[in-house]
Structures are given as C-alpha cells and as structure tokens.
Amino acid sequence: MQSQESFLTLRNHLQQTIVGQQALLDRLLIALLTGGHILLEGPPGLAKTKAVNTLASGVHASFQRIQFTPDLMPGDLTGSEVYDPNKGEFNFVSGPIFHEIILADEINRAPPKVQSALLEAMQEHQVTVGGVTRPLPDLFIVMATQNPLEQSGTYPLPEAQLDRFLLHVVLSYPTADEELLILQRDRDEHFGSDKSSENPTIETALVLQARREVAEIHVEDILEKYIIQLVGATRDLASIEESWGEFLVAGASPRASIALLRASSALAYIQGREFVIPEDIVAMAPDVLRHRLILNHSARAAGIDADAIIQKIIDFIPVP
Numbered sequence: 001m002q003s004q005e006s007f008l009t010l011r012n013h014l015q016q017t018i019v020g021q022q023a024l025l026d027r028l029l030i031a032l033l034t035g036g037h038i039l040l041e042g043p044p045g046l047a048k049t050k051a052v053n054t055l056a057s058g059v060h061a062s063f064q065r066i067q068f069t070p071d072l073m074p075g076d077l078t079g080s081e082v083y084d085p086n087k088g089e090f091n092f093v094s095g096p097i098f099h100e101i102i103l104a105d106e107i108n109r110a111p112p113k114v115q116s117a118l119l120e121a122m123q124e125h126q127v128t129v130g131g132v133t134r135p136l137p138d139l140f141i142v143m144a145t146q147n148p149l150e151q152s153g154t155y156p157l158p159e160a161q162l163d164r165f166l167l168h169v170v171l172s173y174p175t176a177d178e179e180l181l182i183l184q185r186d187r188d189e190h191f192g193s194d195k196s197s198e199n200p201t202i203e204t205a206l207v208l209q210a211r212r213e214v215a216e217i218h219v220e221d222i223l224e225k226y227i228i229q230l231v232g233a234t235r236d237l238a239s240i241e242e243s244w245g246e247f248l249v250a251g252a253s254p255r256a257s258i259a260l261l262r263a264s265s266a267l268a269y270i271q272g273r274e275f276v277i278p279e280d281i282v283a284m285a286p287d288v289l290r291h292r293l294i295l296n297h298s299a300r301a302a303g304i305d306a307d308a309i310i311q312k313i314i315d316f317i318p319v320p
C-alpha cells in the first residue's frame with residue numbers, strides 16, 4: 001500500500017486547516033479515493049467550501065470551482081460550439097466541467113436543466129455537445145455543496161438522480177470549544193503565523209494508484225452479505241417496522257451496495273488497514289443510503305425521515 005502514507009499526510013494537512021468536522025474530512029478523502037462524487041449539505045458558514053478548497057490544494061490536479069446561480073445555463077458548464085468568423089467554422093470551447101476536481105458550489109441554486117447537465121456528466125464520465133461526445137479526465141470527481149432544502153430560492157435536486165452521488169454528507173454546527181479554535185485559526189491565517197502553509201501535494205498518478213489499492217482492500221464474504229442485507233432492507237421497510245411499508249417510494253439499488261462496499265474499503269484504507277471491518281460498513285451506511293431512500297409525504301407527516309430509518313435498519317440487522 002504505497003500511496004496510503006501520502007493520504008495520511010493529506011489528512012493531517014486537512015486537520016490543520018479545518019477544526020473538527022472529522023467525518024467530513026474523511027469523506028472527502030474517501031470520495032477522492034473511490035472516484036465517487038460527494039454531496040455536502042449544511043447551512044452556510046460551516047466550512048464546506050473551505051474544506052473542498054483545502055483538499056484540492058493538496059492534490060496536484062486541475063481544480064475548478066463553479067458557483068451555481070439561478071441564471072447559469074447548461075452551456076456555461078459544458079462549453080459550447082462557438083463560430084469562428086476567420087475560419088468560417090464552429091469550434092468547441094470547453095466549459096469549466098473539463099477539469100479533474102470540480103467544486104459545484106451551492107448546486108441547488110441553479111435550475112434543474114443545469115443540475116441535469118452536471119449529473120449526466122457525473123454518471124457518463126463524458127459530455128455531449130452538438131452531437132460530439134468528449135470524455136472527462138480519469139480523475140474526474142464532483143464535490144458539490146448545497147444549503148438545506150428549506151431555504152428559499154433553491155431548486156431541490158431531482159430525487160431519482162441523487163444516487164449519482166456516492167455519499168451525501170450532512171454537516172452539523174461545531175461545539176463551543178471547536179468554535180473558539182475556529183476563531184483562533186482565522187486570526188492566525190489573517191495575521192501571519194499560519195502553520196499550515198506548506199501544502200503536501202499528491203500527484204494525479206498517485207491518486208489513481210491509490211484507487212487501485214482501495215479496490216484491492218479485502219472484504220470477507222460475510223461482510224458483503226451484510227452490505228446486501230442493509231441495502232435490501234431499504235426496499236422492504238415493513239420487515240424492519242410493520243407500519244413503515246407504506247412510507248416507501250423507492251429504496252436503494254444495487255448501485256448503493258457497490259457504493260457501500262467501495263466507501264467502506266476506502267475508510268479502511270485511510271485508517272491504515274488492508275481489510276474491511278463491520279464498523280467501516282456501519283460508519284458509511286448513513287452517508288451512502290441517506291439520499292437513496294425516497295419517502296412519501298405520509299412519512300414526513302409521521303415524523304420519520306431517512307436517517308431514522310437507516311439507524312433502525314443498522315440496529316435491527318445483526319452485525320456479523
């Protein structure tokens with residue numbers, strides 16, 4: 001596991017810049033290590049943008065931040081054919097999506113057409129404009145942020161397309177002690193004594209190698225079965241709690257099982273292990289499943305959300 005050490009260094013660097021938010025930092029690394037896209041949700045001011053910027057600064061890859069706004073058009077993302085009057089022909093001018101690491105910032109502020117263009121690129125790993133299909137880079141990964149859905153002037157992401165994201169991470173406020181440290185770090189950054197200025201950087205080739213190493217992390221058969229049981233339970237809620245059967249519009253697909261296996265392997269990797277343990281799966285299940293469990297209005301009326309259901313599933317199914 002040659003690359004493992006470099007990622008532990010990168011994790012350290014992230015911890016020196018971002019106070020707390022350990023789960024967030026681990027999940028950013030997990031996304032990078034699996035090539036899975038990640039959706040970060042939380043109110044403004046919790047360092048979502050800053051965390052992604054810090055991660056990107058630690059990787060020697062092309063990075064592009066795209067601020068999503070209500071007036072953004074799909075072509076602003078993908079690029080478009082532009083007429084060149086000198087040559088009398090159309091040339092493709094590539095848009096900001098053609099980079100290795102994309103920060104899609106405040107993704108739910110853009111209208112559905114733009115969101116679809118992004119989600120399509122995430123799924124297909126390519127972009128089609130004017131009948132021509134162009135591949136995206138090998139490393140290509142989207143780290144998106146969104147404000148909680150209750151906020152006005154936002155467009156909820158299409159539920160059926162949310163499972164393009166490997167992980168959906170929900171952030172919470174720091175503790176009072178953490179917030180004191182945040183103040184201190186902010187002062188340090190503005191007034192010189194910044195200890196985190198030497199960035200370690202990881203080459204793209206090393207990230208790709210690490211992805212192969214993560215794919216080789218050992219997972220016992222019994223743990224694969226455990227994953228299938230957890231994901232399967234989201235399709236049969238009545239088996240967990242009789243009255244929940246009627247809440248379900250759609251459960252998680254096999255894509256979720258694959259995602260849970262990959263995310264658990266990457267968590268094992270950044271913890272310096274060469275094999276998955278049940279705790280990895282339990283830790284990753286909420287962020288892998290949260291956005292893939294589609295519930296109807298009666299669930300909301302009964303005060304039941306995806307997180308409550310996932311927790312119950314984890315408690316219900318015996319850990320091997």
Ligand SMILES: Nc1ncnc2c1ncn2[C@@H]1O[C@H](COP(=O)(O)OP(=O)(O)O)[C@@H](O)[C@H]1O
Nearest residue numbers: 017018019021044045046047048049050182186
């Ligand atoms: N956990 C944290 N660690 C370090 N700085 C933080 C943290 N939480 C908030 N901040 C501070 O708050 C500011 C806002 O962060 P930002 O990334 O813009 O938030 P968001 O994208 O979530 O709205 C940052 O500049 C940073 O100084």
Ligand SMILES: [Mg+2]
Nearest residue numbers: 048049105145
């Ligand atoms: Mg932000």
